[in-house]
Amino acid sequence: MKLQEAKTQFINSWGRLGSEWGINRTMAQIHALLLVSDKPLSTEDVMQELSVSRGNANMNLRELISWDLVQKELIPGDRKEYFVAEKDIWEVAKRIVRERKRKEIEPILRELKQLQDVDDKKSPEAKEFVKSVKNIHEFAGKMDKSIETMMKADENWFFGAIFKLLK
Amino acid sequence: MKLQEAKTQFINSWGRLGSEWGINRTMAQIHALLLVSDKPLSTEDVMQELSVSRGNANMNLRELISWDLVQKELIPGDRKEYFVAEKDIWEVAKRIVRERKRKEIEPILRELKQLQDVDDKKSPEAKEFVKSVKNIHEFAGKMDKSIETMMKADENWFFGAIFKLLK
DNA sequence: TTTTATTTTCAGTAATTATTGAAAGTTTAG
DNA sequence: CTAAACTTTCAATAATTACTGAAAATAAAA
Numbered sequence: 001m002k003l004q005e006a007k008t009q010f011i012n013s014w015g016r017l018g019s020e021w022g023i024n025r026t027m028a029q030i031h032a033l034l035l036v037s038d039k040p041l042s043t044e045d046v047m048q049e050l051s052v053s054r055g056n057a058n059m060n061l062r063e064l065i066s067w068d069l070v071q072k073e074l075i076p077g078d079r080k081e082y083f084v085a086e087k088d089i090w091e092v093a094k095r096i097v098r099e100r101k102r103k104e105i106e107p108i109l110r111e112l113k114q115l116q117d118v119d120d121k122k123s124p125e126a127k128e129f130v131k132s133v134k135n136i137h138e139f140a141g142k143m144d145k146s147i148e149t150m151m152k153a154d155e156n157w158f159f160g161a162i163f164k165l166l167k
Numbered sequence: 168m169k170l171q172e173a174k175t176q177f178i179n180s181w182g183r184l185g186s187e188w189g190i191n192r193t194m195a196q197i198h199a200l201l202l203v204s205d206k207p208l209s210t211e212d213v214m215q216e217l218s219v220s221r222g223n224a225n226m227n228l229r230e231l232i233s234w235d236l237v238q239k240e241l242i243p244g245d246r247k248e249y250f251v252a253e254k255d256i257w258e259v260a261k262r263i264v265r266e267r268k269r270k271e272i273e274p275i276l277r278e279l280k281q282l283q284d285v286d287d288k289k290s291p292e293a294k295e296f297v298k299s300v301k302n303i304h305e306f307a308g309k310m311d312k313s314i315e316t317m318m319k320a321d322e323n324w325f326f327g328a329i330f331k332l333l334k
Numbered sequence: 335t336t337t338t339a340t341t342t343t344c345a346g347t348a349a350t351t352a353t354t355g356a357a358a359g360t361t362t363a364g
Numbered sequence: 365c366t367a368a369a370c371t372t373t374c375a376a377t378a379a380t381t382a383c384t385g386a387a388a389a390t391a392a393a394a
Contacts, residue, residue, distance in 0.1 A: 052353075
């Protein structure tokens with residue numbers, strides 16, 4: 001397979017994976033493009049490579065920066081902004097998880113906590129409801145906590161420990 | 168908060184969470200409805216509770232069954248089909264992960280493996296590309312493997328071990 | 335068998351989400 | 365300062381995804 005072809009396929013796959021997981025396809029594609037680019041790219045480069053509009057490129061680049069997956073890079077003597085992606089894949093994973101945890105998991109944990117506060121906790125139906133919600137809340141809380149701890153830990157420590165654990 | 172209100176809020180939250188993660192909102196809502204229902208529900212019940220059409224209810228119930236999150240339940244002397252959700256939240260998590268792994272993670276792992284097969288592996292650009300893809304592939308493979316192992320393990324074993332590990 | 339209850343399918347439509355492109359805003363150079 | 369280079373915004377539009385509802389299929393009862 002030719003290199004260009006391979007890059008394109010990688011970009012498409014990453015984009016598809018993203019959209020299956022609720023992440024804007026173009027955002028994922030730009031991320032992929034920068035991940036396999038050996039040099040910083042400008043907005044123009046992104047527009048050209050992915051055939052997207054300036055507005056689209058700009059918005060998704062900003063979003064990637066807000067996720068801390070991409071950084072601006074200034075090239076001396078050039079007025080344009082250039083962009084590079086974080087290449088350490090463990091960092092990438094941590095930052096994606098951190099972002100989604102913050103924006104999507106934590107709010108629902110707060111809601112689940114509140115929901116256990118129903119009137120008439122004595123009625124069998126209410127009891128059942130509270131039990132279900134409590135289970136989910138506790139489970140999610142444990143998961144959240146585990147992820148939190150793993151995120152803070154170092155890669156080698158994590159893999160070393162987890163693989164020993166997992167035989 | 169009133170019980171009905173709480174149930175509705177739970178259903179809405181679950182639905183929103185689902186759609187943020189690329190799962191059809193109605194499917195997630197039906198799942199939520201069944202999760203907090205103390206008795207089996209018919210298609211009619213689901214249509215009524217969530218104000219959705221018969222077609223929509225039917226399709227999403229089938230999808231939930233294919234994910235193994237919901238089961239049919241027959242009530243003797245009644246021709247209608249009734250549905251119940253798996254209530255053990257650890258089982259629920261395992262089944263969701265299993266399904267998404269199979270449908271979305273494994274295909275991309277295969278692709279990443281192939282992509283390392285580019286022409287002219289000697290060129291610096293190709294070398295860089297292969298290195299990036301290889302990193303991602305290895306990382307994803309490790310994650311996949313870990314999840315696989317956890318999925319097979321028992322809940323108590325998992326939490327016992329992971330919490331000991333995580334201090 | 336025919337009738338009736340129930341489930342499934344899917345073309346058409348609606349709702350949601352993403353994208354464009356041009357105007358407004360900002361920054362730097364001269 | 366003004367002009368040019370570049371970035372951002374956002375209303376209009378396109379693309380995608382989800383939903384409806386009625387017809388067709390299936391299954392049970394009569």
